Amino acid sequence: xxxxxxxxxxxxxxxxxxxxxxxxxxxxxxxxxxxxxxxxxxxxxxxxxxxxxxxxxxxxxxxxxxxxxxxxxxxxxxxxxxxxxxxxxxxxxx
Amino acid sequence: xxxxxxxxxxxxxxxxxxxxxxxxxxxxxxxxxxxxxxxxxxxxxxxxxxxxxxxxxxxxxxxxxxxxxxxxxxxxxxxxxxxxxxxxxxxxxxxxxxxxxxxxxxxxxxxxxxxxxxxxxxxxxxxxxxxxxxxxxxxxxxxxxxxxxxxxxxxxxxxxxxxxxxxxxxxxxxxxxxxxxxxxxxxxxxxxxxxxxxxxxxxxxxxxxxxxxxxxxxxxxxxxxxxxxxxxxxxxxxxxxxxxxxxxxxxxxxxxxxxxxxxxxxxxxxxxxxxxxxxxxxxxxxxxxxxxxxxxxxxxxxxxxxxxxxxxxxxxxxxxxxxxxxxxxxxxxxxxxxxxxxxxxxxxxxxxxxxxxxxxxxxxxxxxxxxxxxxxxxxxxxxxxxxxxxxxxxxxxxxxxxxxxxxxxxxxxxxxxxxxxxxxxxxxxxxxxxxxxxxxxxxxxxxxxxxxxxxxxxxxxxxxxxxxxxxxxxxxxxxxxxxxxxxxxxxxxxxxxxxxxxxxxxxxxxxxxxxxxxxxxxxxxxxxxxxxxxxxxxxxxxxxxxxxxxxxxxxxxxxxxxxxxxxxxxxxxxxxxxxxxxxxxxxxxxxxxxxxxxxxxxxxxx
Numbered sequence: 001x002x003x004x005x006x007x008x009x010x011x012x013x014x015x016x017x018x019x020x021x022x023x024x025x026x027x028x029x030x031x032x033x034x035x036x037x038x039x040x041x042x043x044x045x046x047x048x049x050x051x052x053x054x055x056x057x058x059x060x061x062x063x064x065x066x067x068x069x070x071x072x073x074x075x076x077x078x079x080x081x082x083x084x085x086x087x088x089x090x091x092x093x094x
Numbered sequence: 095x096x097x098x099x100x101x102x103x104x105x106x107x108x109x110x111x112x113x114x115x116x117x118x119x120x121x122x123x124x125x126x127x128x129x130x131x132x133x134x135x136x137x138x139x140x141x142x143x144x145x146x147x148x149x150x151x152x153x154x155x156x157x158x159x160x161x162x163x164x165x166x167x168x169x170x171x172x173x174x175x176x177x178x179x180x181x182x183x184x185x186x187x188x189x190x191x192x193x194x195x196x197x198x199x200x201x202x203x204x205x206x207x208x209x210x211x212x213x214x215x216x217x218x219x220x221x222x223x224x225x226x227x228x229x230x231x232x233x234x235x236x237x238x239x240x241x242x243x244x245x246x247x248x249x250x251x252x253x254x255x256x257x258x259x260x261x262x263x264x265x266x267x268x269x270x271x272x273x274x275x276x277x278x279x280x281x282x283x284x285x286x287x288x289x290x291x292x293x294x295x296x297x298x299x300x301x302x303x304x305x306x307x308x309x310x311x312x313x314x315x316x317x318x319x320x321x322x323x324x325x326x327x328x329x330x331x332x333x334x335x336x337x338x339x340x341x342x343x344x345x346x347x348x349x350x351x352x353x354x355x356x357x358x359x360x361x362x363x364x365x366x367x368x369x370x371x372x373x374x375x376x377x378x379x380x381x382x383x384x385x386x387x388x389x390x391x392x393x394x395x396x397x398x399x400x401x402x403x404x405x406x407x408x409x410x411x412x413x414x415x416x417x418x419x420x421x422x423x424x425x426x427x428x429x430x431x432x433x434x435x436x437x438x439x440x441x442x443x444x445x446x447x448x449x450x451x452x453x454x455x456x457x458x459x460x461x462x463x464x465x466x467x468x469x470x471x472x473x474x475x476x477x478x479x480x481x482x483x484x485x486x487x488x489x490x491x492x493x494x495x496x497x498x499x500x501x502x503x504x505x506x507x508x509x510x511x512x513x514x515x516x517x518x519x520x521x522x523x524x525x526x527x528x529x530x531x532x533x534x535x536x537x538x539x540x541x542x543x544x545x546x547x548x549x550x551x552x553x554x555x556x557x558x559x560x561x562x563x564x565x566x567x568x569x570x571x572x573x574x575x576x577x578x579x580x581x582x583x584x585x586x587x588x589x590x591x592x593x594x595x596x597x598x599x600x601x602x603x604x605x606x607x608x609x610x611x612x613x614x615x616x617x618x619x620x621x622x623x624x625x626x627x628x629x630x631x632x633x634x635x636x637x638x639x640x641x642x643x644x645x646x647x648x649x650x651x652x653x654x655x656x657x658x659x660x661x662x663x664x665x666x667x668x669x670x671x672x673x674x675x676x677x678x679x680x681x682x683x684x685x686x687x688x689x690x691x692x693x694x695x696x697x698x699x700x
Binding site: 003004005006007008011040041042043047050051052053054055056057059060062064065066067068069070071072073074075076077078079080083086087088089090091 | 326327328329330331332333335337340342344348352443446447449452455494532533534535538570571572573576577578579580581582583585586588639640641642643644662663666667689690691692693694696697698
């Protein structure tokens with residue numbers, strides 16, 4: 001039975017925690033215990049370029065992780081360029 | 095343990111909560127401060143005889159556990175000297191408090207001479223004698239510059255106010271009349287809590303009271319543990335940036351959930367700062383838990399049982415566990431707020447991983463307080479200190495199935511709100527030019543964040559032709575109300591002083607751009623407004639939830655029509671094209687498809 005890993009990601013239970021896929025198109029990303037963001041497209045741009053209301057400093061980026069197949073926005077972060085992506089994963093056996 | 099019949103159990107449980115409610119009403123009615131009685135910057139709760147949380151009340155929830163530590167600190171310090179009718183003051187952040195301005199008054203509750211419980215409350219007093227008026231002290235570099243600080247002081251002895259102690263305290267603060275009223279309001283609050291609890295115990299007996307108390311704590315722990323077992327095991331992270339004078343500090347939080355246990359780990363956070371944006375360990379603990387109560391436990395009694403399955407890891411010397419004498423006067427709106435936000439995001443990600451609990455998940459609400467403490471002589475000839483309280487107006491975060499509420503408050507304080515413009519104008523020599531929701535400030539998303547707001551004021555009837563203010567802004571260089579599952583962050587805050595403005599006369603500009611003059615962005619320090627100046631504040635919107643390209647185009651059209659979203663944002667953030675107040679469906683479909691393809695083309699491997 002397929003459930004969801006998050007609002008934008010599907011989770012199919014199975015060996016080693018199961019698999020993670022895009023909710024929009026079902027594109028398989030990785031194992032649920034893996035770092036799914038490593039398997040998504042990463043789009044970064046300065047927040048101040050996103051919209052006029054973001055009167056932020058130059059270091060503030062909007063980092064988006066999108067499905068490589070359909071382009072659905074899977075997650076977003078406020079980040080600086082060299083800061084690593086935030087981690088989220090299921091524990092094996094969950 | 096003695097059995098209590100179910101009807102008596104529910105009556106006692108209900109009356110415990112009503113005791114708190116009545117004490118809160120007392121606090122608000124006696125206090126003369128808009129921060130307390132309009133902004134609801136307060137908290138009242140009940141504690142066991144050992145100082146453990148018995149019944150958490152309303153107000154700023156990060157105080158529930160710190161006030162427990164205050165009770166325990168008083169027990170350790172005064173021991174057998176604690177007497178019926180005593181009330182103790184504690185505001186030392188390295189003992190229990192969040193910062194010196196948030197003063198705790200805690201009261202032992204005796205029944206026939208036996209200590210059976212404690213009540214505790216706090217308000218943000220108008221002043222605490224710190225280097226800067228109002229208590230938030232951007233110029234402080236250590237705790238010694240942050241005003242009066244006590245690890246425990248008997249202020250009422252067996253029902254009689256200790257005049258020497260109170261007068262000494264009031265002698266060390268600005269605006270002593272208002273601070274005296276703050277203290278009096280808390281004494282009254284504790285008196286009401288004590289009296290109502292004694293009546294309850296007289297009616298149902300001490301055994302029944304303690305049986306219900308113990309049962310409630312065990313039951314809450316059990317219910318939370320059952321809930322945690324129903325959630326998937328995993329790991330979720332969140333990160334907050336606090337920009338201060340161009341020096342961003344990081345609060346990094348990792349939540350690891352295993353079976354019925356939550357471990358929050360601050361590894362990777364910045365070292366303590368030279369500015370007062372740090373917080374102590376107890377403050378971080380309270381900040382972590384504040385979102386736990388409404389998100390995970392909205393239907394469970396808030397007490398000590400909820401704390402037992404939760405652990406916090408924070409090395410000493412971090413910005414969330416600073417070492418004395420590091421300054422902490424801005425903690426509540428800085429590190430504690432960032433911890434609130436990060437905790438909320440980690441919890442939301444965990445909830446979103448469960449089909450059953452996903453509807454409880456939310457993007458970050460009001461991410462940062464755009465506080466403003468004003469001081470000077472008012473139109474009535476009094477030297478005053480006050481806050482305009484808009485910062486408590488907040489903004490709701492987008493949720494799994496709903497938009498965030500515009501100016502919808504904040505997660506750590508379920509009853510926060512802001513004062514009327516007229517309240518502020520009545521006590522301060524200022525005139526508002528405008529105050530309203532801010533277009534495009536809610537983070538874009540399938541369900542957008544609630545809007546924040548903006549306001550501006552000029553001097554009005556100021557006898558000294560000037561009025562000072564203190565700002566200690568975070569969430570300006572980096573937005574702190576982050577989105578969920580692809581949602582965008584809410585707009586950041588902003589302070590602008592406009593110097594040498596044109597004479598306004600009867601004309602009142604409706605936007606910042608309409609205030610002509612020299613615009614100066616400010617965020618940190620002490621400033622003055624003169625007769626030819628204006629001051630503008632923008633507070634942040636809530637984060638969005640889900641991909642903005644999945645938002646119902648009709649909802650975007652409605653937002654544009656109501657002025658909460660601009661045409662430009664509709665086109666460029668949501669991919670919605672409008673023609674004559676109607677969605678152009680074919681062009682919207684094509685625009686969204688093109689935007690998705692552009693993301694794929696533009697994106698690199700992570």
